[in-house]
Amino acid sequence: MNSKDERVLNKFKQYLQIQTVHPNPNYEEAIKFLENYSKEFLLNFESFELVKDNPIGHIFIEGTEPNIPSILLNSHIDVVPADTNNWKFDPFSAKEEDNKIYARGTQDMKCVGIQHLESIGRLVESGFKFKRSIHITFVPGEEVGGHVGMEMLVKSGIIKKWNIGVAFDEGLANPSEKFTVFYGEKAPWWILFTAEGNVGHGSQFIENTAIQKIYSVMTKLTEFRNKQLEILKKDPNKTISDVHTLNITQIKAATPSEKSINVIPSKATLACDIRITPKKSMEEIQKLIDEICESCNVQYQFLQHTPINNLTDLESQWFKTFESSCKELGIEIEPQIFPAATDSRYLRQLGIPAIGFSPMNNTPILLHGNNEFLDRDIFLKGVHYFMKIFSDISKI
Template identity: 25%
Template structure:
């Protein structure tokens, strides 16, 4: 590299690099099928290691098993006596079928002023914002206000057992002194008409997330010939259990973050709501409506079925996969209801379980996130919300670390954002990446 190139590289900002890094990461296929298949995160982790060591940092790469790699780097702060902050993202993505997409999901093509590809919003966009800002910090020689533990983690899309949970169980010392964390699915904007009929942006800051119970239902019966009547048919017993569970109405409960969101939105748009009906108000959330609707109650959705091996043979067993998400404090009740509805001929197996989270919408960290957003978008509002899915913050909670979702994006009003998570034609606007890089940089300088 020439002296001029070195000087130019030294002047690069996070905003200058964020699109390149996002494209590079999307171009590395890290599909996680959840069953041991897939390329793993090693290649992406090696890319992150190169980007970090290039600016003089000393990261570590750890594998829970061959190919399942995470990267951690600690950055010393101005005041190391303060509790540290974890800033983390995951490197894996859910699979994508190229036949369903307008573009190759791993080509990281720029089209219509967006970067397209699997991981563009979940969550290689945030990985790029983090990596770009850490590189700028290292080049500048500035220190953040407190220690940062920056992580690029494996296996989040399958529950984090080979990533965040493994790190917490086997390498908890990496997070020594850390009290708070930020990660994905928060800090993005929604746009709606306010009570004066003017367009208003609000940023949804994730302060809570539902718990996870991935269950497998196993129905048992009597095997037999397909031509002979059978009143102990496992397929029928499973179908009846599915029907009962699917028909169950889960009661509504507005936890604190949901109540604060709805109250704040109601004040902005001038539409009231009741505990029984918030539909008119929810309409104003646009593409985020699905995320929020999933937090009004516990949910149970069937996702896979498995039964039989020949057309004329009644099988002895039949199975179904059930994805349950529960609000904070609801886990025991949800499991009790599922077991009761499944019935006496159906066993309920827990394949994966993780906790619900609930953090306050107040304090120094929340103030830093809010002020960083409003510095770039002064007329906006910032509201809390609960995520219907889950993040690696669940694993860090085992160490007493309080987690928030803060991947800041100012989004076009007409972009249907939430359905792109695990959806087709996933993409992130270039302007949103630039905005997010600036906001995250402000935040890291004041956190």
């Protein structure tokens, strides 16, 4: 193994050891680490806040033709919690065993952040001149909706100012020899239904209670969920990306005291997580919500709402160049719709084509799971893949 590969492996492990885990991510230490790492390549690094205590890291390399659309390489700094009781090693130790690096964030997505920085740094070191300007961002808060990071970059007008032509962001591991690439994703709609009803003593037949209404909501949502699942099971050619998913995640009822079992509560709520496939119209889901609220006499509010869900054109020059680069590298890609949500959705809402690609094949999907790991050789290959892909994209 050469010295450059040893260096980037050490950087990867150091980044993993910084506990940027919710609910109190250590962004300050991560930003300082990324700044020092960038300086080793003489890259121009800055950090700024659009939301207090949520810094955004930014590297800028001006292209030889700075007025043409630029390239954005995005990754998020934060990671989800890990239950140490269910891990074989400390999830923030970056312990290596049998060529595998174990840590929270190895797949989601500190690997890609390091690969973006290292691949661009190596190209700069080699004397490569980018035709298009490059923006590398390290954003906070993706794991809690992206509202303090990428969404703010979009709302502030900064992304528009940067004149982004194409963006790269996270993908998923692929257990097979192939590599998964995402050109779209499901739109997350998190909805809170609220019912108010009659109250009384638990010994009586009280009608039109809040809980009765919420139960009716739950029944109708479950019926819709079962229909989507049936569509998926009946057609072996369909994937979870072809249907809407819906899961009830919270049910609550308010009483004066938890011990008041004999009191019928006046208010009840139900929260659900709906992921809308871009292959179908959002109107179907909006109609379902409206009908449920009218028939069950309940109110609703969005806790998260994606009103626009664009796809990246697979025939665009951006994707075709990416596809060609992968072919030259000898890697086979599988274009898919991402089943969950990433920061890419905010970019696609602006009409910016975004490609979700984490170069991890022969790897089980372990994001948010126990004993998350990434093989060191697969990680190192990803650096070289990105060097080829980014140099090719920058030339068009």
